[in-house]
Amino acid sequence: MDRASASPVPPRAGAAVSSRGLPGRPSPVGRRRAAADRPALGDSVGTVSNVAVVVRHPTPSLTRTLDVSAKAFLVLLLVFALAYPDLGHMKGKAAGLRAVGYPMLAFAVPAIWWLNWRDRASFPWLADLMVTISCFSDTLGNRMNLYDTIVWFDDFMHFMNTGLLTGAVILLTMHRTSTLSATMERALAFGMTAAVAWELAEYFAFISRSAERHSAYTDTLGDLTLGGMGAVVAALLLHTAWRTGRLRSVAPQLEGRTALH
Numbered sequence: 522m523d524r525a526s527a528s529p530v531p532p533r534a535g536a537a538v539s540s541r542g543l544p545g546r547p548s549p550v551g552r553r554r555a556a557a558d559r560p561a562l563g564d565s566v567g568t569v570s571n572v573a574v575v576v577r578h579p580t581p582s583l584t585r586t587l588d589v590s591a592k593a594f595l596v597l598l599l600v601f602a603l604a605y606p607d608l609g610h611m612k613g614k615a616a617g618l619r620a621v622g623y624p625m626l627a628f629a630v631p632a633i634w635w636l637n638w639r640d641r642a643s644f645p646w647l648a649d650l651m652v653t654i655s656c657f658s659d660t661l662g663n664r665m666n667l668y669d670t671i672v673w674f675d676d677f678m679h680f681m682n683t684g685l686l687t688g689a690v691i692l693l694t695m696h697r698t699s700t701l702s703a704t705m706e707r708a709l710a711f712g713m714t715a716a717v718a719w720e721l722a723e724y725f726a727f728i729s730r731s732a733e734r735h736s737a738y739t740d741t742l743g744d745l746t747l748g749g750m751g752a753v754v755a756a757l758l759l760h761t762a763w764r765t766g767r768l769r770s771v772a773p774q775l776e777g778r779t780a781l782h
Contacts, residue, residue, distance in 0.1 A: 578643040578770040588650040592627055595657040598664055599623060618722075623656040630693070647771050651689040655682040679716070679744045684751030687712040688759055692771055697763040704760045705753065712752020716745050 599620045606616050630649040634642075659678060667674045690711045691704060720741050762768045 580643070581646055584646045584650055588646055588653055591650065591653045591657045595623060595627055595653065595660060598657070598660045602660070602664065619660065623660065627653045627656045630689070633693075645693060645771065647768075648689040648692040651685040651692075655685045658682065676743065676747055679719075680747040680751040680754075682751070683712050683716050683719075683748035684755040686715055687752040688755040691756065691759050692768075697769060697771075699760070699763070701756075701760050704756045708752045708756035709749065712755070713745070713749055716748030716752075719748070720744060 599616075602616050603620050630645060630652055634644055638645075659682065662668055662674060662678060668678075687708050691707055695704060695707060724741075759768070
């Protein structure tokens with residue numbers, strides 16, 4: 522191509538033009554003008570929008586079956602305990618309060634998911650199962666009279682159920698990239714609060730009017746300790762699972778707020 526016929530390269534927006542007609546270094550005014558012309562992150566003219574990423578995980582068939590079955594058996598056991606409190610070994614153990622409180626707790630996760638997460642996350646089957654098992658196991662233990670026939674069963678239930686509830690809260694409210702300290706902080710905050718709330722409910726529901734009230738102080742301290750231990754174990758197990766690549770598809774693992782189109 523003839524050098525004389527070559528058309529000049531147009532200067533960049535905001536660039537200074539030298540005396541020879543070629544683009545030079547941008548002037549301060551040009552740099553400010555060019556920066557003002559660039560679209561900001563999240564603007565409608567860009568390719569990135571500030572919206573939540575919708576993540577759908579496959580439904581775990583075994584977890585779903587266990588969860589639905591536990592809920593159904595829980596309702597049946599509570600109805601049976603209300604109808605026949607002597608046969609259900611629930612007489613004098615706040616059967617009415619359990620019949621109201623346990624279904625509310627067991628169906629709390631589905632209600633929260635339906636109201637807040639159903640448009641952007643899969644149903645959290647594992648967390649829901651953990652909550653349901655904590656209610657079902659206590660009702661079943663009373664039905665089979667395990668609290669009065671096995672010495673260590675009550676201690677085991679405080680440890681296990683506090684751990685299950687804490688694990689469910691961690692799965693529902695924390696991301697798999699959370700640090701161990703953050704996970705442990707959430708576990709202790711919820712676990713100890715739940716353990717204290719349970720002891721208060723037990724005392725006012727039936728212990729204050731039973732012969733157990735004379736030894737309730739020692740028993741309460743032991744139950745609180747076991748509940749705290751269950752919360753710590755739950756935090757350690759879940760954090761270890763996250764670090765080793767497990768539980769990566771446990772909903773609702775809501776991802777970052779930025780999505781590419």
